[in-house]
Amino acid sequence: MARFGMVIDTRKCVGCMDCVVACQTENDVPLGHARDWIATVVRGEFPSLSMEIRSERCNHCDNPPCVHCCPTGASHVSGLGGIVKVTANRCIGCKACLAACPYGARFVHPKGYADKCTFCDHRVKEGKDPACVSVCPTHCMHFGDLDDPQSTVATLLRTSRWHTLLPEAGTRPRVYFLT
Amino acid sequence: MLEFTTTRHNPQVDPVLSVWNWEIPLYLFVGGIVAGLMILGGIAMLRMARGDDTRGYFSLHAPLAAFMLLNVGMVALLLDLAHKLYVWAVYLTFQPTSPMSWGSWVLLIVYPLLMASALIRLPEAWPWLARTVPAIKRWSDALLGRPERIRLLAWLNIVLGVALGIYTGILLSTMVARPLWNVSILGPLFLVSGLSAGAALLHLMSVLLPPKRPAPQGMIGGALGALVQPLGPQAPEKSAANWLIRADVGLLAVELLMLGLLLVGLLTATASHAAAFDLLMSGRFAIAFWGVLIVLGILVPLLLQALELGHRIAHTIVPAALVLVGGYTLRWLMVNAGQVSGIVSTAAR
Numbered sequence: 001m002a003r004f005g006m007v008i009d010t011r012k013c014v015g016c017m018d019c020v021v022a023c024q025t026e027n028d029v030p031l032g033h034a035r036d037w038i039a040t041v042v043r044g045e046f047p048s049l050s051m052e053i054r055s056e057r058c059n060h061c062d063n064p065p066c067v068h069c070c071p072t073g074a075s076h077v078s079g080l081g082g083i084v085k086v087t088a089n090r091c092i093g094c095k096a097c098l099a100a101c102p103y104g105a106r107f108v109h110p111k112g113y114a115d116k117c118t119f120c121d122h123r124v125k126e127g128k129d130p131a132c133v134s135v136c137p138t139h140c141m142h143f144g145d146l147d148d149p150q151s152t153v154a155t156l157l158r159t160s161r162w163h164t165l166l167p168e169a170g171t172r173p174r175v176y177f178l179t
Numbered sequence: 180m181l182e183f184t185t186t187r188h189n190p191q192v193d194p195v196l197s198v199w200n201w202e203i204p205l206y207l208f209v210g211g212i213v214a215g216l217m218i219l220g221g222i223a224m225l226r227m228a229r230g231d232d233t234r235g236y237f238s239l240h241a242p243l244a245a246f247m248l249l250n251v252g253m254v255a256l257l258l259d260l261a262h263k264l265y266v267w268a269v270y271l272t273f274q275p276t277s278p279m280s281w282g283s284w285v286l287l288i289v290y291p292l293l294m295a296s297a298l299i300r301l302p303e304a305w306p307w308l309a310r311t312v313p314a315i316k317r318w319s320d321a322l323l324g325r326p327e328r329i330r331l332l333a334w335l336n337i338v339l340g341v342a343l344g345i346y347t348g349i350l351l352s353t354m355v356a357r358p359l360w361n362v363s364i365l366g367p368l369f370l371v372s373g374l375s376a377g378a379a380l381l382h383l384m385s386v387l388l389p390p391k392r393p394a395p396q397g398m399i400g401g402a403l404g405a406l407v408q409p410l411g412p413q414a415p416e417k418s419a420a421n422w423l424i425r426a427d428v429g430l431l432a433v434e435l436l437m438l439g440l441l442l443v444g445l446l447t448a449t450a451s452h453a454a455a456f457d458l459l460m461s462g463r464f465a466i467a468f469w470g471v472l473i474v475l476g477i478l479v480p481l482l483l484q485a486l487e488l489g490h491r492i493a494h495t496i497v498p499a500a501l502v503l504v505g506g507y508t509l510r511w512l513m514v515n516a517g518q519v520s521g522i523v524s525t526a527a528r
Contacts, residue, residue, distance in 0.1 A: 017186065020186065032188075032189075032190065033189050033190070034186070034187050034188070034189055037185055037186045037187035038185070038186045039183065039184070039185045039186075039187075040182075040183070040184045040185070041181065041182070041183050042180070042181070042182040043180065043181055043182075044180065045180060056185075056187075065354065065355055065356060068276040068277065068353075069276070069277050069278070069279065069353060069354065070274060070277055070279075071269050071274055071277045071279035071280040071282075071283060072268040072269055072271070072272055072274070072280075073272045073274055074268065088262075089265060089268075090265065090268045090271075091262050091265060091268070092260050092262050092263075092265050092266050092268055092269060093260045093261025093262030093263070093265070094259070094260055094261075094279060095191075095198035095199065095259075095261065096277075096279055096350075096354075098191070098192060098196065098198045099196060099198055099199070099354055099356065099357060099518065100353075100354045100355070100356055101356055102355065102356035102521070102522050104187070104189070104192045104193065104196065106192070107189040107190065107191065107192055108190075108191060108198070108261045111262075112260075112261040112262035112263070112265075113261070113262045113265075166522050166524055168449075168522065168524065169355050169356065169522055170355065171355075
């Protein structure tokens with residue numbers, strides 16, 4: 001089975017928010033909510049500063065705390081490449097998954113259920129990239145099967161320096177950032 | 180220097196998590212009291228089965244009050260849900276890794292158990308019910324004359340009470356993302372606090388019971404009487420109330436010890452846990468923690484109750500009321516400060 005993941009090159013990302021807008025449009029994300037967003041980190045002392053711009057979203061963790069805490073199984077690991085998903089008509093809106101996610105990647109949809117990035121699985125099923133990846137003007141985002149050694153994502157992870165978010169949480173995130 | 184900016188501004192998530200407001204602390208508080216009442220009621224039932232009516236005094240009131248309070252808790256829980264119409268989905272599955280799933284199923288067993296436990300002595304206290312629904316009288320008779328059945332119910336109350344009390348803490352403590360919650364002592368701490376609050380509530384009820392008045396006979400009067408009046412014309416004997424005060428002194432001391440261990444545990448763990456420690460010790464929750472929980476909710480009632488037991492001051496309801504205030508404050512603090520606490524990372528962020 002495939003194990004989908006994302007590799008994002010922070011050296012190419014300019015923070016244009018195209019990915020954010022593409023996601024809002026593709027997934028009809030309710031106004032005032034975001035399934036993906038831009039984080040900017042500035043480190044160092046002037047004049048030797050460094051900046052990292054990241055397009056962030058649900059990390060579709062290999063060890064997802066949001067799935068473990070869900071009382072109904074609404075939060076689940078899908079058979080399609082291990083994408084972490086929410087079944088809206090099984091979600092009771094208890095918000096345990098929002099509290100359990102160290103990344104704050106989830107929100108409560110105005111209709112009441114927990115919502116978040118799906119890696120655009122409806123597009124992935126058709127062999128397309130997620131909307132955010134497909135619109136990126138700098139081509140800094142890559143999507144694919146981490147377990148396939150021939151895939152772009154696996155190759156990039158073998159040949160580049162990368163980090164994930166909060167690895168100390170033990171969630172084993174599948175969104176990687178090249179630095 | 181490290182500067183972090185984000186374009187994300189999701190409601191209830193940013194700038195800090197605020198998904199749970201007053202409903203969940205109230206539910207955890209009430210759930211804790213119910214657990215405490217089940218354990219204390221179970222002990223009272225064991226005494227009753229042995230024919231010790233003085234100490235078995237609370238065998239009606241504990242399950243009855245627990246049943247009423249559980250309904251309050253369930254309403255609070257339902258109010259918190261964002262997708263209320265789908266609440267049935269909890270009972271279509273069992274998720275072994277989810278404390279909430281365990282809790283939902285435990286509650287499903289607790290309901291009929293509390294009802295059965297309350298029904299043992301309800302016809303005695305509420306004659307209207309016994310006359311109108313003879314089946315309840317038969318059920319009560321089938322239990323009253325059979326100590327072994329009462330003992331079984333008593334042990335079920337105790338075991339499920341411990342499960343319910345611990346679950347209210349484990350519910351929070353399994354979440355790695357919230358360092359303040361992610362400590363193993365939270366389950367036992369909430370259990371002990373629930374026991375202490377349960378003892379305080381029973382104590383309050385036993386003091387407020389109108390003494391030496393014949394039980395009201397009607398439908399509504401009888402129902403209220405069953406909850407707030409003593410069984411028969413006698414008020415509880417002093418030893419019954421003293422039993423609760425003595426238990427509460429011990430429980431408050433254990434709770435204080437556990438809070439101390441919680442703080443030591445947080446301080447000596449990771450940087451994230453140390454930051455959570457600061458939230459309670461000197462941050463924006465410090466006044467609630469030190470002033471309301473430690474001093475008003477534990478130390479003052481501990482002192483007053485010790486003096487009461489030593490016959491140095493008169494018995495009042497003040498310590499019991501303060502214990503209840505402390506019990507709610509503990510849940511309020513943990514739920515709110517826990518949502519603020521998060522993983523502190525110096526590497527990736």
